[in-house]
Amino acid sequence: MLSVRNLSKIYEVKKSVFAISSTKIKALDSVSFELKDGETLGVVGESGSGKSTLARCILLLERPDSGSIRFKGIDILKLKGKDFKSLRKEVQIVFQDPYSSLNPRKRVIDIISEPILNFSLEQKERIKERVTGILMSVGLDVSFMYKYPHEMSGGQRQRIAIARALATEPSLLVADEPVSSLDVSIQAQILSLLLEVKKKNRLSMIFISHDLNVVRFVSERIIVMFKGKVLEEGGRDEIFSNPLHPYTRMLIAYSKGEPMPVKIESGEGASCVYYQKCPYRIKRCISDQPVLFGTDGHKVACFLEGGN
Amino acid sequence: MKLLEIEDLSVSVLTEGGYVDIISGLSFSIRKGEIYGLCGESGCGKTVTALSILRLLGSNFHIKGSIFFSGANLLSIPEKEMRQIRGGEISIVFQEPMTSLNPVLKIGEQIGEMLEVQLKLKKKEVKDRVIELLKEVGFEDPERRYHQYPHQLSGGQRQRVLISMAIALNPKLIICDEPTTALDVASEWEILNLLLKLVKQRNMAMIFITHNLHIVERLCTRVGIMYLGRLIEEQKKDIFFERPLHPYSQGLLSSALIRGDELKPIKGTVPDLRNIPSGCKFHPRCDYVMDVCIKEEPKFVKTDNEGYVRCFLYGT
Ligand SMILES: Nc1ncnc2c1ncn2[C@@H]1O[C@H](COP(=O)(O)OP(=O)(O)O)[C@@H](O)[C@H]1O
Ligand SMILES: Nc1ncnc2c1ncn2[C@@H]1O[C@H](COP(=O)(O)OP(=O)(O)O)[C@@H](O)[C@H]1O
Ligand code: SF4
Ligand SMILES: [Mg+2]
Ligand SMILES: [Mg+2]
Numbered sequence: 001m002l003s004v005r006n007l008s009k010i011y012e013v014k015k016s017v018f019a020i021s022s023t024k025i026k027a028l029d030s031v032s033f034e035l036k037d038g039e040t041l042g043v044v045g046e047s048g049s050g051k052s053t054l055a056r057c058i059l060l061l062e063r064p065d066s067g068s069i070r071f072k073g074i075d076i077l078k079l080k081g082k083d084f085k086s087l088r089k090e091v092q093i094v095f096q097d098p099y100s101s102l103n104p105r106k107r108v109i110d111i112i113s114e115p116i117l118n119f120s121l122e123q124k125e126r127i128k129e130r131v132t133g134i135l136m137s138v139g140l141d142v143s144f145m146y147k148y149p150h151e152m153s154g155g156q157r158q159r160i161a162i163a164r165a166l167a168t169e170p171s172l173l174v175a176d177e178p179v180s181s182l183d184v185s186i187q188a189q190i191l192s193l194l195l196e197v198k199k200k201n202r203l204s205m206i207f208i209s210h211d212l213n214v215v216r217f218v219s220e221r222i223i224v225m226f227k228g229k230v231l232e233e234g235g236r237d238e239i240f241s242n243p244l245h246p247y248t249r250m251l252i253a254y255s256k257g258e259p260m261p262v263k264i265e266s267g268e269g270a271s272c273v274y275y276q277k278c279p280y281r282i283k284r285c286i287s288d289q290p291v292l293f294g295t296d297g298h299k300v301a302c303f304l305e306g307g308n
Numbered sequence: 309m310k311l312l313e314i315e316d317l318s319v320s321v322l323t324e325g326g327y328v329d330i331i332s333g334l335s336f337s338i339r340k341g342e343i344y345g346l347c348g349e350s351g352c353g354k355t356v357t358a359l360s361i362l363r364l365l366g367s368n369f370h371i372k373g374s375i376f377f378s379g380a381n382l383l384s385i386p387e388k389e390m391r392q393i394r395g396g397e398i399s400i401v402f403q404e405p406m407t408s409l410n411p412v413l414k415i416g417e418q419i420g421e422m423l424e425v426q427l428k429l430k431k432k433e434v435k436d437r438v439i440e441l442l443k444e445v446g447f448e449d450p451e452r453r454y455h456q457y458p459h460q461l462s463g464g465q466r467q468r469v470l471i472s473m474a475i476a477l478n479p480k481l482i483i484c485d486e487p488t489t490a491l492d493v494a495s496e497w498e499i500l501n502l503l504l505k506l507v508k509q510r511n512m513a514m515i516f517i518t519h520n521l522h523i524v525e526r527l528c529t530r531v532g533i534m535y536l537g538r539l540i541e542e543q544k545k546d547i548f549f550e551r552p553l554h555p556y557s558q559g560l561l562s563s564a565l566i567r568g569d570e571l572k573p574i575k576g577t578v579p580d581l582r583n584i585p586s587g588c589k590f591h592p593r594c595d596y597v598m599d600v601c602i603k604e605e606p607k608f609v610k611t612d613n614e615g616y617v618r619c620f621l622y623g624t
Contacts, residue, residue, distance in 0.1 A: 046492040153577050183349040184519065188563030188573035210492075213522070213565050254493045257526045277494065 001204045002035040002058070002172060007067035009053050009228075027053040028064065029228040029273075032292070035172075040198065040205040042219030042236070044212055044251070050228040051208045055176045058206070059093050060084070071172070089119045092165035094194075096177035098157035102149040108135070108160055109145045115167045137200070138163045139193060155186035159193065166197060173198070174206045179214065191218065212255045216240060224248045227273040234298035244300040246278050272303075280304055310376075311481055311513050312338040312361070312398075317373035319356055319365070319537075327370065328581050330356050331537040334373070335608065338481065343507060343514045345528030345545070347521060349560075349578060352534040354517045358483050361515075362400060363390050377481075396426065399474040401467070403486040408470055409458040416442075416454030419473055426477055441472040446502055464495030468502065475506055482507070485517045500527055521564045525549055533557050536578065536589045539608060543615040553617045555594045588620065596621055 009028040015021075027050045035041045043051050056062040058069060060076060069076050076087055095101040102111060112134055113127045122130045132142050138159040149157055158178065165173060175194060179187040195218060198205050209215050215222060222239050224232040224247060232245040243249045267276050272285040284303050292301040319331040331353045338344050346354055359365045361375055363382060375382040377398065382390065402408050410418055419441060420434045429437065435454075442450035445468040458466055467487055474482055484503065488496040504527065507514050516528055524531055525545065532542040533554065541554040549566065552558045559574035561567060576593040579585060585592050588601040600620050608618045 155577060183578070184521075184560060184563045185349060185574040186577065188565075188571055189575075192571050192573050217565050217571065251493060254497050255522070257522070 001037045001039070001072065002206075003068075003070040004034075004054075004058070005032050005068045005070075007031040007054070007057060007064050007069065009050075009057060009062070009064045026050075026228040028057070028067075030067070031225075031228070031230055032067075033223055033230065033233060035204055035206065038202060038204055039221060040207055040219045042215035042222040043206060043208045043225060044210065044215045044222060045225035046210055048227070049225040051210075051225060052176055053228075054225075055093060055174050055206070055208060058174055059091060060087065085119075089115075089168040090170050091172045091174065092168060092170040093174045093176060094158070094161050094165050094178045096180050098154060098161045098181075099149060101161055102157060102164075104149050107146050107148055111149075111160060112163050112167050115164060119168055121168065134163045134167055137166065137197060139189075153186075154182050155189060158182065158186075158190050162190075162193065162197065166201065169201070170203065172204045172206070174208070176208045177210070178207075180209065180211070187214070194218070212251050216255075224251070229273050229301065230292055230299075231274065231302070232298075232300045233292065234294075238298050242298070244298070244305050245274070245302050246280050246304075247274050274302075309340050310337045311340050311378075313374075313376040314357075314361070315374045315376070317357070317360060317371070317375065319353075319360055319372075320370045322368045322370070325582065329537060329584075330369075330581065331360070333608070334537070334539055336532055336539060336542060338513050338515060340480075340513055341507070341511055342530060343504075343516055343528045345524035345531045346515055346517045346534065347519065347524050347531060348534035349519055351578060351581075353537040354519075354534060355485055357534075358400060358485050358515070358517060361483065362394055362398060363387075364394075395422070395474075395479070396477045397479055398481045398483065399477070399479040400483040400485065401470050401474050401487045403489050406458060406463075406466060409466060411458055413457075414454065415456050415458065415461070415469055419469070419476060422473055423476055437476075441476055442469075444475070444506070445469070445472040446498070462495070463491050464498055467491065467495075467499055471499070471502065471506070475510065475512075478510065479512060481513045481515070483515045483517070486519070488523070489518075489520075496523075503527070521560060521566055525566065533560070536581070536584055538589060538618060539616070540590065540618045541616065542608075543611075544613060547613050547615060553611060553615070553622060554590075554619050555596055555621075556590050559593075588618075590619075 007028050008030055011025045011027055012022045013025055015023060031054060045051055057064045071087065079087055109131050112131045116122050116127060116130060131145065135142065135144055140156065140159055178194065179190050182190060191214065207215065207218050216236060219236050221235055223230050224245065226247050232239065232248045239248065240252060243252050265276060270276065270286045271289040275281050275285045282303060290301045290303050292299045294300055314337065315335050317331055317334040320327040320329045334357065346357065348354055360371055361382065371383060416438050419438045423429055423434050423437055438454060439450045442453050447453045488499050491499065500523065503514065518524060528545050530544055531548045532539050535556050541557045552561055562570060562572045563574060565571065574593055587603050588606055591597045591601040598620060606618050606620045608616050609623055611617050611622060
């Protein structure tokens with residue numbers, strides 16, 4: 001379905017408004033992974049690890065500096081004109097904050113019908129019917145049709161965002177922290193809705209979250225990111241029963257409430273991105289950068305696991 | 309022994325549309341040395357409860373009931389006495405450490421200023437105390453930290469500074485209002501461990517306010533669950549996570565994916581405070597609703613194991 005190879009994106013950020021020099025932030029550093037048809041891939045990592053940048057690149061909302069993204073075999077970074085537009089129909093996104101991602105001046109019916117008309121997926125006369133159907137599939141009744149975003153709760157707005165994403169009948173849904181701003185009872189409703197629409201519409205999904213518990217619940221496979229790098233990748237059960245990277249081990253120990261080794265915070269400028277926080281670090285991690293290696297079922301980027 | 313005893317606390321706030329009830333008939337108590345997890349979704353009244361205890365609510369709030377601390381009712385003592393209690397006997401740590409710190413004052417000076425005012429110590433004594441405090445909250449290089457400004461610290465480090473201020477005057481009770489919500493998991497873990505250590509070493513009690521049941525399970529000795537300004541269940545920690553009684557508690561645990569792989573969301577949403585339901589405030593969302601639940605509000609009744617629950621399934 002999706003094959004991402006060596007994706008990199010660097011942002012130049014000035015330290016202050018007056019600074020002449022700028023620092024480079026590797027938001028994505030040679031990120032590679034595969035997503036199979038119908039699969040849910042969970043992307044987990046703390047804030048700043050590059051998850052949203054990855055989502056924006058896949059959606060073509062942003063151009064990576066290097067690397068390739070193949071969707072159903074097609075190199076989407078080379079798409080132009082009509083093909084570019086048809087990709088927009090195939091890949092949709094749901095963002096974290098349903099308030100800022102919905103146009104506050106538009107009513108629900110306009111929000112949902114816009115992409116449908118845009119891609120000429122329905123005649124104008126029949127649009128109301130179509131929107132009604134989509135609203136129902138996200139658990140809202142027709143009374144929401146003429147509401148504005150501010151007239152709805154956070155959970156309802158997120159349902160509208162999902163409805164809009166489903167409107168073009170995509171085959172891939174990218175969900176970037178879709179429940180992170182919601183209360184836990186609403187989180188659970190939206191999670192189960194996502195799983196339901198995924199199944200019903202036979203979607204593939206990339207599910208991004210900083211919350212390992214949630215990622216574990218929805219994903220079949222997981223990649224663990226840190227400062228733009230993939231540190232570990234594998235099947236959900238494999239990752240949880242046999243975590244290899246010190247960062248993954250820390251995340252899992254934390255989610256289970258197990259004691260963890262003391263946190264370290266020193267050693268700037270080392271090659272391994274996790275060096276500064278790693279309780280198991282060795283000399284080699286300062287000078288060399290471990291690359292992701294292993295089997296299809298489980299990969300890790302760490303010298304302690306015999307990496308290169 | 310009971311350190312803090314809240315009895316029938318009700319709080320309402322004056323809005324454009326008149327008074328709105330925020331807290332209704334809240335009763336719970338904190339014993340020496342315990343960690344009480346006050347838990348519930350946003351808007352259920354956790355922060356207002358904390359601010360009521362410290363009498364930090366504005367004049368547009370109307371408070372009824374009583375809050376006993378060391379024999380005195382905090383709601384009726386003069387403001388001068390309350391000032392002694394605030395910080396001295398009961399202190400609070402808020403969620404966002406940056407807004408609680410002065411950005412243009414050095415860390416050491418901020419902690420010191422507070423000691424100077426409250427304890428009337430000499431300059432040299434103050435500095436020694438501050439260094440000790442910084443060490444106690446886990447800074448390995450307290451001298452250097454003393455001279456740093458808030459923006460030079462990470463979120464977790466700033467939270468540790470606030471904790472050092474909260475323990476500086478040896479309070480008997482520390483209230484933490486979502487102190488780790490803005491932090492990454494490693495820093496969150498660190499802060500929780502620090503709080504556990506301090507509570508033990510200093511023999512304090514703690515009210516830990518959070519929406520995160522995973523943290524409650526890890527940290528607390530007792531749990532109180534709030535819904536729409538009411539406590540709906542209170543249990544010892546282990547009993548609660550083993551067998552939550554209230555339908556809302558059960559739904560919350562499942563929603564938070566606490567016990568394994570079943571997700572049974574609670575239906576509907578939390579109603580607006582201006583438009584709260586009749587009877588049991590949870591009845592529109594409850595799978596077990598009975599006729600009586602719509603007509604009457606259940607009382608907060610004792611269960612086995614010294615717990616409480618507010619639900620007709622467990623008697624009236
Ligand atoms: N438009 C941008 N300009 C400059 N820096 C950016 C931009 N977008 C993201 N970054 C930086 O790139 C890194 C990764 O960000 P992001 O992809 O948002 O991470 P995440 O979604 O995992 O929190 C961060 O350090 C962030 O500050
Ligand atoms: N100053 C205020 N004016 C009006 N309503 C308020 C005010 N402060 C809090 N509230 C309301 O009181 C309820 C409880 O708030 P709060 O205690 O902050 O909830 P929590 O901390 O549990 O998220 C909320 O519905 C909130 O909107
Ligand atoms: S009192 Fe009735 S409506 Fe309320 S939680 Fe219990 S069973 Fe449900
Ligand atoms: Mg993000
Ligand atoms: Mg609050």
